[in-house]
Amino acid sequence: MIDITINGKGLSVERGVTILEAAGELGVRIPTLCHHEGLPPEGSCRVCTVEIEQRGGKKLVASCMFPITGPIAVETESDRAVRARKFVIGLLLNRNPKAIAINELAKEYGVTPEERFASEPDLCIRCARCVRACEINGTNAIAPAGTGFGRFVSAPYGQEPESCVGCASCAEVCPTGKITYNDTDGARRIWEKTFDLVRCARCGAQYATKEQIARVGTGEEDARFCEKCRRAVFGERFKKS
């Protein structure tokens, strides 16, 4: 166990725990954007930046990724950390003025837009949560393309993504609402591709696309039900047996 302090409060953590996780244990909130509990960390938005003192020196690190391997003193709202956070929020506000998540952060930190540096408004903040979600599902239908300011998340070749199964995990994790999907009349439309939705035989909910079920390899009998109903059906059968 390693002894650390966060904003002066002491805590013992296991080796390898991130500062963000440790802060969570203490109930200390650090703002994040590209971080998502179900996904591997990216460390790219830099909103979670904190200041640490380690072996006599101070530096800024991304708390979502920094593994604790020795005693450190963490300050989550030091002048230097706040300056860094405001800088990043300001840059995002100039490019993504309509994103609610950014506006909330801007309000919290007193950041105002700079018209001189505003660019074409865009909802995508390049956090790549969508990409990581698609990756972790094993689908890999989308990836970041291009470089620098021109970096964008894309289906390959500028065409509709062949491997996309319409699971909409990307839309679910998108923090700004850039990725949207439309479920109407038994069909789902996402990434300009249309999928057939399957209805649960028990509760009637449209719970997944045909392609998603095929990809996951769910058995024909189980696929008739949504996950919740599947458990209920199993429970009923178990009771009867």
Place this chain on the structure above:
Amino acid sequence: MKKLAGLDELRDYRLSVTNDGSLEKPHIWVCGGTGCLAWGSADVLAAIQEEIASRKEAVTAGLRCESAGCHGQCERGPLVEITPQKWIYHKVRPSDAGKIIDYALRGDPAEPTADKNSFTSGQTKRVLSRMGRMSPRSIDGYMRLGGYEALERALREMTPEEVTAAVSASNLRGRGGGGFHAGTKWESCRKSQGGVKYVLVNGDEGDPGAFMDRSLMEGDPHSVLEGLIIGGYAVGAAEGYIYVRNEYPQAVANLTLAIDDARSFGLLGENILGTGFNFDIHICRGGGAFVCGESTALMASVEGRPGTPRVKYIRSTERGLWDAPTVLNNVETWANVPRIILNGPEWFKQVGTEGSPGTKIFALVGKVENTGLVEVPMGATLREVIFGIGGGIKKKRPFKAVQTGGPSGGCLPESALETGVDFDTLTEIGSMMGSGGMIVMDDRTCMVDVARYFTGFLEGESCGKCVPCREGLVKMRKILSDIASGKGRPGDVELLADASETLADTALCGLGQSAPNPVLSTIKHFRDEYDEHINEGFCRAGVCQGLFTAAISDACIGCGACLRACPANAVRGEAKRLHAVDARGCIGCGACLDKCPVNAIKAERRSAR
């Protein structure tokens, strides 16, 4: 080519080529580096070879003429060297073939040679000692000049721990710019758990104005291989990768041939020289991305992914290429290793400073008389390099600044000229050593334009992953473009400095973390220029279009060069009489400023209309 089965066979072979008499015979070497090739050295090579073939005495004497690596004084190419005397000739033309052959055969230079000038005499050649007097495509040639003796020594007499200890004791610091203690890296990797380990060469020399690594990879490829094989032995790696910039096809070709030859000789592969050590080397070509010079981005690229860096909270020596313990070092760092093993750490430390022992290769370019490749002991002053070896500023214009470290470095003013080049001193005064690019600037360089140039460069090379760099560089560049075009606002310098500092503090990788250096160093040392651009719309260097007007002094000799150069017909004057610029017609383009043979034209403030 016969495979050498043991250390004794290697020794015998090395000695046999060293003592075969070639070193005593006259030999002509024509520089085949990219610079001299552009000057037309291929034609010079062909001309000399043809003439030798047609002269009986040359053939009987066994005179040969071959292409060699960079001789260094690129400004004066094509360069030719005659050995064993080491006479160097400049600006050689194909028609000089006869003369050169005469000198070589007669053993008489007959005309002043260039090797005695300040360019050569001011240098200390260790890493570059073989360059230019051997064929980069011949493993025999490399061995003849001492090559692979270090590898023999390491495998015969030293354990991996001892090799690592020698590199550590030498205090060799990374020559790619980071200046990190190489031995510490090696030791950390050696100790890391894991059966599979890698050693990598960073040949992605992306700093504009730097060509030290290109010259080494083209001109002495085996020195890099030998260093890498020794490194693999030291840390326990069985595979090495050389990552070469895509824009260096000759380097790729020469390294590939060198690797093939080394394999044929049994210096690479399984059970090298019967020692049980297995090691092989592969080449990876870069894809044209500057960011791939960053170590984690380079590794991503080798793995077949886009070159986006990762945070370095876990060192590559623990988890690097394919998550295995990895040592990544720069080309020049690896090239230093064989001599350290052969001559020992104390020899290495005889030259240089305590904090930065050894020598450093610089690419000296810009507004200096003798541009080219130079090697000096660490601690040599900037003045010695620029005014001694470099011969001072071209056209005797006033010195303004020297930029070291490429886009990660800073611009230093005249007051810094007495500083010795050394990792720590350069960092202390606001720049950094960097990979070795040294760009000299005169009064016709606008420091705001330089800051804008570097920021724009980095903006274009940003991988786009993290917010501060991706979005922040755009903001910085916009401010600088505004200032450079006369649209700067009061407070812009403070805004720029603040954004720069915060970007450095927040960025994910070294590209963003060092991006502010050119900006902050120019603000620190050349603040007046920023203020003049913003408050007066004036560019004193006569670079930023429209922010000055040309003015001709009475030093004018009436040659009319400026009149002919002016695109706006704003110059008036008769032949051999004083010329003058019509300030209202002058568009501030700067075309005339460099054309004047007597420096009589200056940039002046535009008067209000």
Place this chain on the structure above:
Amino acid sequence: MDAYPANPRFLLPILQDIQHTERHLSTDAMKAVARYLDVPDSKVYAVATFYKSLSLTPKGEVEIKVCLGTACHLRGAGEIVRGLEGALGVKAGETTADGKFSLETVNCLGACALAPVVMTGETVRGGMSAAQILEAAGAKS
């Protein structure tokens, strides 16, 4: 492609080879590489759009590359780019309509003593004006 083992780490060199022979990466070519290496299309596309040496649109028969390294910048590379843009009728990064010439700006080529440096095809040339470069490249200025 067959020259390389079907290992994802050869993605970049394979694409570079295709770029060299076809002068660009077509969607069909990229899809074929994805199949051969068993790498997702999205990852192939990511690599194809990341590296500047690769392009999705065809390059000209002769590529004119103007070095924008520091030494070249200080010796007027910007002027040369403007001159070539005017003469060829394309912006840097584009190819002429007849497919003969493409104009690029590139990073330092490492021949700084010859600044400003331009490559026409495989040949490195130094100290030339825009007009001289066009002539050397075989274009009418």
